[in-house]
Amino acid sequence: MSQDGTGVDLDRSLGYLLKEASSALRIAMEEVLRPLGMSVTHYSCLELLAQRPGLSNSELARGAFVTRQSMNVLLQALERDGYVTRPAAAPVGKALPARLTPRGRRSLAKASAAVRSVEVRMLAGMTEADRSEAFRLLRSMVHSLRDGS
Amino acid sequence: MSQDGTGVDLDRSLGYLLKEASSALRIAMEEVLRPLGMSVTHYSCLELLAQRPGLSNSELARGAFVTRQSMNVLLQALERDGYVTRPAAAPVGKALPARLTPRGRRSLAKASAAVRSVEVRMLAGMTEADRSEAFRLLRSMVHSLRDGS
């Protein structure tokens, strides 16, 4: 509530609002994924593999915004439980291309529907033009942040 | 890259882009806060207390988007290290109003400057109108997500 001129005013900070939105989205996703026994990262991994079969552990990590070490832990569990398969040896380099098993695909189907409903809810009240604007603005922020100082 | 009609297309998903932007912001903030020995939640707590002195543990937790249990751990450490003070007994109810010590304020000053530079960088390339739009759109998403299905 205060305004001392030197601090970051949270109520006017786009960064704070961005974190708030992201937090709300994460909570909503966890809510619908919990009944399926799936975490957000878990779902992200399966969704990435469905859209881009053959992604490596490191690529999946970047796509899910976690470290490759974290993704490795998850991938090993998914492999052990039969949702994902990886070849024993790398066809090239060290990267092991991962693929969904039929079981993984079935598991993803339910989760994907649940997540889609969250996204639909999030977009409620926004026009098509709004969504385009949101895309443009978020892309701009990502780009500026990635560019380094 | 694929388009099977049933899945969520990550390249066109506003939710995915929101997560990407939030991740980029978090990484950028961690980068500038690390030299100060401060985590994002740590900084958030101090910033909240600077702007709204007397916030309770639970209120700080909501403001920093963590559970009150997590904030409690942090708050106890901050209290132990002399960045924050809380009265021994609650003036009303069980809520203990926390306040920054001079040391806490000094520590925050550097962090706040660092974080401000990140936000400035994120906003580079956006017009004033863009920022207003971004506010409106993000607020709309938060509101829709909070409203429940």
Added chain:
DNA sequence: TGACTCATGTCAGCATTCTGACATACATTG
């Protein structure tokens, strides 16, 4: 007043993610 509901602080245990480190595979460059 007594029963109920809700918010809070806090403890304990668990899950997830991160940082640090190492070996390996490929590309680039001298």
Added chain:
DNA sequence: CAATGTATGTCAGAATGCTGACATGAGTCA
């Protein structure tokens, strides 16, 4: 060819956050 730089998979340990649980204080309502 040898040296270097970059990317990868993986192991180990530490940090961080979460869920579950309990007791306490305040408000509501019959």
